[in-house]
Amino acid sequence: DRTLLPYEKRAELATNSIAKELFNIMATKKTNLCLSVDLTTTTSILDLLEKVGEHVCLVKTHIDIIEDFSADFITRLKSLAKRFNFLILEDRKYADIGNTVSLQYLKGLYKVAEWADCVTVHSLPGEGILKALNNSTNGVSQGVFLLAEMSSEGNLITPDYTEETVKMALKYPNLMCGFVCQNKSTFKEPGLIQLTPGVQLESTKDGLGQVYNTPEKVMLEKGADVVVVGRGIVAAKSPESQALVYKDVLWKNYLKRVSG
Ligand code: S5P
Numbered sequence: 001d002r003t004l005l006p007y008e009k010r011a012e013l014a015t016n017s018i019a020k021e022l023f024n025i026m027a028t029k030k031t032n033l034c035l036s037v038d039l040t041t042t043t044s045i046l047d048l049l050e051k052v053g054e055h056v057c058l059v060k061t062h063i064d065i066i067e068d069f070s071a072d073f074i075t076r077l078k079s080l081a082k083r084f085n086f087l088i089l090e091d092r093k094y095a096d097i098g099n100t101v102s103l104q105y106l107k108g109l110y111k112v113a114e115w116a117d118c119v120t121v122h123s124l125p126g127e128g129i130l131k132a133l134n135n136s137t138n139g140v141s142q143g144v145f146l147l148a149e150m151s152s153e154g155n156l157i158t159p160d161y162t163e164e165t166v167k168m169a170l171k172y173p174n175l176m177c178g179f180v181c182q183n184k185s186t187f188k189e190p191g192l193i194q195l196t197p198g199v200q201l202e203s204t205k206d207g208l209g210q211v212y213n214t215p216e217k218v219m220l221e222k223g224a225d226v227v228v229v230g231r232g233i234v235a236a237k238s239p240e241s242q243a244l245v246y247k248d249v250l251w252k253n254y255l256k257r258v259s260g
Contacts, residue, residue, distance in 0.1 A: 184223025
């Protein structure tokens, strides 16, 4: 059972360098909280990260929702990542043929490959999407989280699709950080990371299909390693104190889990 091993042990088993680094950051900072900074201005994102950077292991961006994107924003984001020791996941959910995804990853306004430590990818188009990303590294460390399940109500992913997604991922051990998924049984490999979104203390759903579980449930029953929280923190009255609340409850349940 991969979920009973402590993160520092799992770091030793990781085959992707970003996954290894993320496991080690979690163990060092004692946090498995990933903040989804779903805000639309650069200053609101940077201000929030100044306040909560010390509490998170990973910051998840949707770079294409930012209204005043600039190269300077990336410089500042990277310097916060260095100062607070967190990694950056661009949640682009690539889902096209390999050639197009390679262009989307390397080119355009955002040049994601230049600054994101890892990205999210759909398995829907088939293996070519992983081949393309594997060939787009330019020697820089990078990682992929493959979508094996989704949190939203009525999503079209079937158990077969999930199983085939895991098989596909296992062919690319050097590229693979882990899976975006909801269940412990989805994969077994202790060197891969289960990134689980759809977590909130206050609500069980939003009005647009999102479904929430509690931090305790995702840590103790559903096998989450890194837990993604967006609006639970971002839309709180005090995001700073709420980030601490999530960090503490997640870590408490992690300790409970690894101590048996
Ligand atoms: O299945 C998924 C996969 C992802 S990456 N369900 C999700 O909600 N996400 C992302 O996690 C979503 O795009 C959003 O950025 C975040 C959840 O945000 P929240 O505000 O609902 O916590």
